[in-house]
Amino acid sequence: GQNIDQPTEMTATEGAIVQINCTYQTSGFNGLFWYQQHAGEAPTFLSYNVLDGLEEKGRFSSFLSRSKGYSYLLLKELQMKDSASYLCAFRDSGAGSYQLTFGKGTKLSVIP
Amino acid sequence: DAMVIQNPRYQVTQFGKPVTLSCSQTLNHNVMYWYQQKSSQAPKLLFHYYDKDFNNEADTPDNFQSRRPNTSFCFLDIRSPGLGDAAMYLCATSRGETGGGQFFGPGTRLTVL
Numbered sequence: 001g002q003n004i005d006q007p008t009e010m011t012a013t014e015g016a017i018v019q020i021n022c023t024y025q026t027s028g029f030n031g032l033f034w035y036q037q038h039a040g041e042a043p044t045f046l047s048y049n050v051l052d053g054l055e056e057k058g059r060f061s062s063f064l065s066r067s068k069g070y071s072y073l074l075l076k077e078l079q080m081k082d083s084a085s086y087l088c089a090f091r092d093s094g095a096g097s098y099q100l101t102f103g104k105g106t107k108l109s110v111i112p
Numbered sequence: 113d114a115m116v117i118q119n120p121r122y123q124v125t126q127f128g129k130p131v132t133l134s135c136s137q138t139l140n141h142n143v144m145y146w147y148q149q150k151s152s153q154a155p156k157l158l159f160h161y162y163d164k165d166f167n168n169e170a171d172t173p174d175n176f177q178s179r180r181p182n183t184s185f186c187f188l189d190i191r192s193p194g195l196g197d198a199a200m201y202l203c204a205t206s207r208g209e210t211g212g213g214q215f216f217g218p219g220t221r222l223t224v225l
Contacts, residue, residue: 008152033213033214035216040200040219040221041218041219042202042216042217042218042219043155043202043216044216045213045214045215048213087154087155098143098162098206098207098208099145099157099160100213100214102154102155103154104152104153104154105152105154107152
């Protein structure tokens, strides 16, 4: 079956670095997405990995290991506005491969 | 700017009173999705349209219906809202081919009294 898991909550200090982990299980894999969701708002796209390795986008980086079913989102130089939920989602291969399976999200609190 | 628009942003309805939520997109994407999201939970896919083809998730209650009259618009009808249907309803779109992500609208927060 399909499964996706990420920590429920994390707290980090302004200016620091935080890593949010995500593990997934699926019989066919075709991409891993990270979304940011502020309270009461819609998810916004952050990053996409389909091959192993690190993708860097400014302060945000995302890593993927397909053999381990593992990804992480790395946030550097944390700012107060980074307080949000971060959703991990994977896309299957095969029929309906455009659909995403979402995790419950990791609520990140950035403190001064 | 190309975008996904949802109206209204906040909807209050009474128990059992039908309600319709709307979504429009200027991205010309093939696929439109409706998700239900409750607090601290993952978005739950209710159904999606690939062009005109309607795809219902197996566990979506019959109380929820959808219409897609054209490429740009998609509607979510809740025929008899219950207290448990209070949630954020998210519309999303994607190109349909692999390699593209999903783009979300701002959501409609539904309150059931």
